Amino acid sequence: MTKILCIGAGYVGGPTMAVIALHCPQHLITVFDINEKKIAEWNSDNLPIYEPGLLEVVQQSRGRNLFFSASDIARHIDEAEIIFVSVNTPTKTFGQGAGRTADLQYWEKTARMILEHSSTDKIIIEKSTLPVRTAQAMENILNTNAKGLHFEVLSNPEFLAEGSAIQNLEKPDRVLIGGHDTPKGQKAVQTIVDLYANWVPRDRIITTNLWSSELSKLVANAFLAQRISSINAISALCEKTGADVEEVSYAIGRDSRIGPRFLKASVGFGGSCFKKDILNLVYLCESQGLPEVAAYWEQVILMNEYQEARFVANMVSSMFNTLAGKRIAIFGAAFKANTSDTRESPALAVCRGLLAEKADLVLCDPHALENARVDLGEDASRVTFEKDPYVAADGAHAIAVLTEWEAFAKLDYHRIFDAMVNPSFIFDGRNILDRAKMHEIGFNVYSVGKQPLLHFKQNSTD
Numbered sequence: 001m002t003k004i005l006c007i008g009a010g011y012v013g014g015p016t017m018a019v020i021a022l023h024c025p026q027h028l029i030t031v032f033d034i035n036e037k038k039i040a041e042w043n044s045d046n047l048p049i050y051e052p053g054l055l056e057v058v059q060q061s062r063g064r065n066l067f068f069s070a071s072d073i074a075r076h077i078d079e080a081e082i083i084f085v086s087v088n089t090p091t092k093t094f095g096q097g098a099g100r101t102a103d104l105q106y107w108e109k110t111a112r113m114i115l116e117h118s119s120t121d122k123i124i125i126e127k128s129t130l131p132v133r134t135a136q137a138m139e140n141i142l143n144t145n146a147k148g149l150h151f152e153v154l155s156n157p158e159f160l161a162e163g164s165a166i167q168n169l170e171k172p173d174r175v176l177i178g179g180h181d182t183p184k185g186q187k188a189v190q191t192i193v194d195l196y197a198n199w200v201p202r203d204r205i206i207t208t209n210l211w212s213s214e215l216s217k218l219v220a221n222a223f224l225a226q227r228i229s230s231i232n233a234i235s236a237l238c239e240k241t242g243a244d245v246e247e248v249s250y251a252i253g254r255d256s257r258i259g260p261r262f263l264k265a266s267v268g269f270g271g272s273c274f275k276k277d278i279l280n281l282v283y284l285c286e287s288q289g290l291p292e293v294a295a296y297w298e299q300v301i302l303m304n305e306y307q308e309a310r311f312v313a314n315m316v317s318s319m320f321n322t323l324a325g326k327r328i329a330i331f332g333a334a335f336k337a338n339t340s341d342t343r344e345s346p347a348l349a350v351c352r353g354l355l356a357e358k359a360d361l362v363l364c365d366p367h368a369l370e371n372a373r374v375d376l377g378e379d380a381s382r383v384t385f386e387k388d389p390y391v392a393a394d395g396a397h398a399i400a401v402l403t404e405w406e407a408f409a410k411l412d413y414h415r416i417f418d419a420m421v422n423p424s425f426i427f428d429g430r431n432i433l434d435r436a437k438m439h440e441i442g443f444n445v446y447s448v449g450k451q452p453l454l455h456f457k458q459n460s461t462d
């Protein structure tokens, strides 16, 4: 039996360890977090995150070989042979690199905590997404100890996406493990390869050097986000030219060299990582004297911000250039469907834009209202939070669909239309609605990357 500790019980630490525990009943896994409330929730059936299938996986191992703890960290660290570090690494908000590079304060505190409580050698695994060469800094902190201990630092970035985390962890496209090309480094890499090989086919486990592994994680997210920004840029052109972005996506995606996935035009990408990780990449390029490379990747973020701003501007101009005092139902707060996470959600960015226009907002989401209230900060006091979409749309001038929850596509829009102010507008930021049907019901329908379907003639200055 190997004792494994994971520090950080968030969106990554919790689900990842639950799946490892499920497939490795021979190992004992403890997930530690400083947030006591979160740990209490991990120990209940009301988990701290909404993730389909997660509770069932947790329930199979919890109390057997999977434990969640907010206490006794000294003992947990000392007993563990392998420590995954999965704490948050948000963008720095102060000092050098502010607004760009990662804030590594939680990271460094964790390294020092590990050192303080260790009396045996250990494998330390970077599970968090980190700037390239962070492992070096970690090694410098850990291995300049007076105790004569050796810590082998590996990089094992996580590629799960929220909403499909369990599926991604059960059948990953690949598992990436980076380590030093030294006997100790390679032995540690093999230990982690063997751990994953309990359920992941060996040919899906990739081993690289440490820096390739750290960089690959940033690059994977940058490439994914770049595809979305690319198709969103084209969606703006479609709206001007009469092309339909879904038809264009389909046509280009049929080229096997391009592929069909991650080509869905939308109000913009969100989530805690795409922007943060690209900013990290940009900062890295700048600090390595590569301003042209930095500018190239920064454009992915600028295009995303443009797409969000364009959505708001389109709502204002379509609704006769004023939103002041108009009730608008916002369908969706989460940054994507099937998650309660609202970090960097385009829905909240649009809400802020609409509040600046003095619109009267009713925010509706099946699982993310609590997080939205926190993330909106002071603006939350100007928003009504409503779980029932029919109540949210009652008396509204417009609906903006900003998260692709399946439930929003299945509502009775006849009923909704009858309770709204005329003329009624629908702005579908996810292209999930049957537009022809919506138009037939009586809505003026705006979609991303398509011509609007209207019941009146639009003033055009084009």
Ligand code: NAD
Binding pocket: 007, 008, 009, 010, 011, 012, 013, 032, 033, 034, 035, 038, 086, 087, 088, 089, 106, 109, 110, 127, 128, 129, 130, 158, 159, 160, 161, 162, 272, 273
């Ligand atoms: P999160 O905020 O959900 O969880 C991080 C947890 O770490 C929090 O619960 C926090 O209380 C805890 N923590 C912070 N400092 C601690 C300390 N000193 N001791 C113990 N616990 C501590 O973050 P997350 O979404 O799980 O992301 C973690 C990392 O994984 C980030 O680097 C992120 O970029 C990366 N990542 C996230 C996702 C995702 O889908 N969310 C996917 C892949 C990679």
Ligand code: UGA
Binding pocket: 129, 158, 159, 160, 161, 162, 163, 221, 224, 228, 261, 262, 263, 264, 265, 266, 267, 268, 269, 270, 271, 272, 273, 274, 335, 336, 337
């Ligand atoms: C993303 C990556 O997909 C994961 O591989 C990675 O591990 C993770 O970031 C991370 O490092 O945190 P996630 O942010 O959870 O996962 O969700 P995605 O499915 O990638 O969606 C991100 C955003 O892009 C969402 O707002 C989504 O609605 C949007 N999106 C996605 C589009 O607008 N169009 C698409 O075609 C795909």
